Amino acid sequence: MSKLTFARAINAGLRKSLENDPKVVLMGEDIGALGGVFRVTDGLQKDFGKHRVIDSPLAESGIIGTAVGLAYRGYRPVCEIQFDGFIYPAFDQIVSQVAKMHYRTQGRVRMPITIRVPFGGGIGSPEHHSESPEAYFTHTSGLRVVAVSNPQDAYTMIQQAIASDDPVLYFEPKRRYHDKGDVDETIDLSTALPLDKAAVVSAGSDVTLVAYGPLVKTAKDAAMAAADDGISVEVIDLRSLAPIDYPVVEASVRKTGRLVITHEAGQSGGLGAEIAASITERCFHYLESAPVRITGFDVPYPYSKLEMHHLPDLDRILDGVDRALGRPNSLSGLEG
Amino acid sequence: MLTDQAGKGVHHDTPGPGHSAQNPLRTGGNLLQLVSPEGERISHPEFDVWVKDVGDEQLCSLYEDMTVIRRIDAEATALQRQGELALWPPLLGQEASQIGSSRSLRDDEFVFPSYRESGVAYVRGAHLSEIARVWRGNASYGWDPQRINLATPQIIIGSQSLHATGYAMGVQLDGANTAVLAYFGDGATSEGDVNEAMVFAASYQAPVVFFCQNNHWAISEPVRVQSHVQLADRPTGFGIPSMRVDGNDVLAVMAATRVALDRARKGGGPTFIEAVTYRMGPHTTADDPTRYRDPIELEDWAAKDPILRLRKLLEAKGLLTEDVEARVTAKADAVAAELRSNCIEMPDPQPLDVFNHVYSTPNSWIERQKDHYSRYLNSFNQPVEKGAL
Numbered sequence: 001m002s003k004l005t006f007a008r009a010i011n012a013g014l015r016k017s018l019e020n021d022p023k024v025v026l027m028g029e030d031i032g033a034l035g036g037v038f039r040v041t042d043g044l045q046k047d048f049g050k051h052r053v054i055d056s057p058l059a060e061s062g063i064i065g066t067a068v069g070l071a072y073r074g075y076r077p078v079c080e081i082q083f084d085g086f087i088y089p090a091f092d093q094i095v096s097q098v099a100k101m102h103y104r105t106q107g108r109v110r111m112p113i114t115i116r117v118p119f120g121g122g123i124g125s126p127e128h129h130s131e132s133p134e135a136y137f138t139h140t141s142g143l144r145v146v147a148v149s150n151p152q153d154a155y156t157m158i159q160q161a162i163a164s165d166d167p168v169l170y171f172e173p174k175r176r177y178h179d180k181g182d183v184d185e186t187i188d189l190s191t192a193l194p195l196d197k198a199a200v201v202s203a204g205s206d207v208t209l210v211a212y213g214p215l216v217k218t219a220k221d222a223a224m225a226a227a228d229d230g231i232s233v234e235v236i237d238l239r240s241l242a243p244i245d246y247p248v249v250e251a252s253v254r255k256t257g258r259l260v261i262t263h264e265a266g267q268s269g270g271l272g273a274e275i276a277a278s279i280t281e282r283c284f285h286y287l288e289s290a291p292v293r294i295t296g297f298d299v300p301y302p303y304s305k306l307e308m309h310h311l312p313d314l315d316r317i318l319d320g321v322d323r324a325l326g327r328p329n330s331l332s333g334l335e336g
Numbered sequence: 337m338l339t340d341q342a343g344k345g346v347h348h349d350t351p352g353p354g355h356s357a358q359n360p361l362r363t364g365g366n367l368l369q370l371v372s373p374e375g376e377r378i379s380h381p382e383f384d385v386w387v388k389d390v391g392d393e394q395l396c397s398l399y400e401d402m403t404v405i406r407r408i409d410a411e412a413t414a415l416q417r418q419g420e421l422a423l424w425p426p427l428l429g430q431e432a433s434q435i436g437s438s439r440s441l442r443d444d445e446f447v448f449p450s451y452r453e454s455g456v457a458y459v460r461g462a463h464l465s466e467i468a469r470v471w472r473g474n475a476s477y478g479w480d481p482q483r484i485n486l487a488t489p490q491i492i493i494g495s496q497s498l499h500a501t502g503y504a505m506g507v508q509l510d511g512a513n514t515a516v517l518a519y520f521g522d523g524a525t526s527e528g529d530v531n532e533a534m535v536f537a538a539s540y541q542a543p544v545v546f547f548c549q550n551n552h553w554a555i556s557e558p559v560r561v562q563s564h565v566q567l568a569d570r571p572t573g574f575g576i577p578s579m580r581v582d583g584n585d586v587l588a589v590m591a592a593t594r595v596a597l598d599r600a601r602k603g604g605g606p607t608f609i610e611a612v613t614y615r616m617g618p619h620t621t622a623d624d625p626t627r628y629r630d631p632i633e634l635e636d637w638a639a640k641d642p643i644l645r646l647r648k649l650l651e652a653k654g655l656l657t658e659d660v661e662a663r664v665t666a667k668a669d670a671v672a673a674e675l676r677s678n679c680i681e682m683p684d685p686q687p688l689d690v691f692n693h694v695y696s697t698p699n700s701w702i703e704r705q706k707d708h709y710s711r712y713l714n715s716f717n718q719p720v721e722k723g724a725l
Binding site: 025051056057059061062064065066067068069070071072073074075077089092093096097100101102103104105106107108109110141142144164165166196242243244245246247 | 446448475476477480481482487488492495497498499500501502503504505506507509510516528529532533535536539692693694695696697699700701702
């Protein structure tokens with residue numbers, strides 16, 4: 001067991017994958033000598049060579065499109081998109097090509113491509129550097145989408161993503177890159193929690209709180225604060241955003257009867273809407289109140305002096321918990 | 337090495353800035369031609385050597401392939417008109433470009449086509465049913481890409497140029513001496529992906545050949561809306577040598593493609609070929625070119641018909657015997673009949689097939705939807721009690 005930052009944990013996972021499989025190649029802007037703008041690929045080009053850790057031209061569609069060709073040739077490319085807001089030029093290759101190739105060829109061509117995306121806000125960046133584009137990709141069949149929330153998962157899930165024969169979008173919460181945590185580097189991938197499973201990260205009985213990526217830590221902090229008020233919050237780390245592990249959420253909601261979902265992305269058409277609808281369909285008779293969403297606003301990601309208002313924080317989440325429980329809250333007295 | 341060389345009977349469709357001195361492959365603003373529209377063999381000091389093995393028998397066989405794919409095209413168009421195919425993208429007029437280029441490839445070389453390369457698919461060994469089923473709507477892919485080293489047809493314009501480049505980067509990583517060929521049209525050269533593909537290919541010196549069939553029309557947009565320079569001039573700015581070849585001259589296409597493939601195999605990097613040809617039919621069977629195209633332009637190009645040109649050459653050489661004619665016609669008839677029967681007899685897919693192959697591993701969302709839809713379908717088989725609502 002070692003204590004690693006989030007970024008080092010991903011680095012260690014990438015290193016392990018490069019060591020274990022000669023078909024794994026890394027591609028992205030500035031990932032070589034610089035080691036990536038967040039240093040996630042630090043030292044890998046030095047140790048594995050320029051042919052395995054490829055500094056690519058500044059062309060996101062090119063990075064993903066050439067990865068499609070490499071996958072055709074039997075490689076397992078791991079692409080880095082430098083920032084969430086830069087993924088849009090690659091959107092066509094991801095949703096039209098990467099996602100559909102397996103279906104289009106009726107299973108004859110596989111796309112074992114991993115696309116790493118630092119996502120989310122909270123680091124005081126200018127625009128295009130703090131987005132949460134995950135819902136665009138969870139809406140596209142053929143892609144697996146995961147968001148990691150702690151160094152151990154970061155280490156394990158990057159290797160699982162690379163080993164997956166399906167394409168995986170791997171969202172990294174950039175404001176957690178420097179958080180440290182225990183990482184068991186000897187973990188057996190075949191017995192580790194599978195890539196598409198959710199985890200109950202703190203048990204509770206009054207309300208289910210669903211989070212992923214950067215907000216898992218906030219949700220856990222909120223659960224601890226709620227406990228001081230005698231409220232027992234069960235926190236679920238989704239881990240997989242497509243597919244979502246509904247049985248785990250369902251089991252929790254059947255127990256608690258209440259559901260709060262939180263994410264940084266804007267509310268409309270977001271994952272919170274999907275989870276609220278699906279859980280309502282599956283657990284209608286167990287629900288004591290309507291599901292509550294605590295999310296970013298439906299605005300472009302704001303400039304950094306305002307981002308703390310946009311991002312759900314501990315108090316907004318607790319206010320949502322109060323709404324789910326019918327306790328006095330900021331919307332008390334408001335109809336509808 | 338190869339230098340720019342003007343052929344005879346050159347067709348200047350757009351004025352070009354001339355050849356680039358830094359680029360040994362550049363054929364200048366002129367088309368490389370080895371056979372004139374009148375069917376005369378034009379000798380060329382640099383390119384002749386690349387087709388010197390193409391003897392009488394091979395010329396007849398090129399003629400056969402071109403005739404057969406024209407027949408496939410006509411039959412498929414008829415099948416569409418009869419409601420048997422949902423759509424068909426005709427390649428009428430582009431036979432020399434497709435046959436000349438695809439017959440230059442080795443079997444082990446991988447090809448990334450667009451949706452119009454049915455002639456290439458035929459040459460690579462795709463079954464006729466595999467060519468038809470995409471357009472019938474029975475599948476979204478035709479052939480097994482690994483079986484014939486031909487990627488599945490690509491409808492998003494220019495997307496495959498990046499796939500070809502990535503594949504070529506993989507070839508490089510493998511240390512293999514094979515080339516990769518990407519087909520796209522004139523319209524695709526406006527797409528970001530084609531330009532990004534050229535950046536990547538040049539940066540890594542990837543063994544890829546970009547084969548652009550300039551058929552002059554991107555649906556209704558003429559090539560002059562796509563480019564102010566000749567398309568073959570564009571790659572020079574990326575550091576990629578190019579050739580401008582008469583795409584209706586199967587020998588010239590073959591020579592140019594062989595030069596480019598050879599270069600790629602030997603580690604010389606990417607090459608761009610602009611095959612100047614003409615789409616004599618509509619973009620697809622859903623299109624009406626009379627709304628945007630001057631009929632005189634079509635007449636001009638009909639006179640440069642690639643099959644007619646090869647016929648004239650064969651006639652001049654005394655090769656077009658009754659036997660050859662009969663054999664080629666019989667082959668075209670047989671292929672057309674087979675295409676028709678394959679198409680009409682093709683079984684429909686099963687309803688639950690809609691859920692298959694989205695992922696290589698199970699996905700809980702899709703499995704649930706498949707289960708629910710299966711129950712729904714099965715509900716039609718349940719007996720309904722009398723008086724039940």
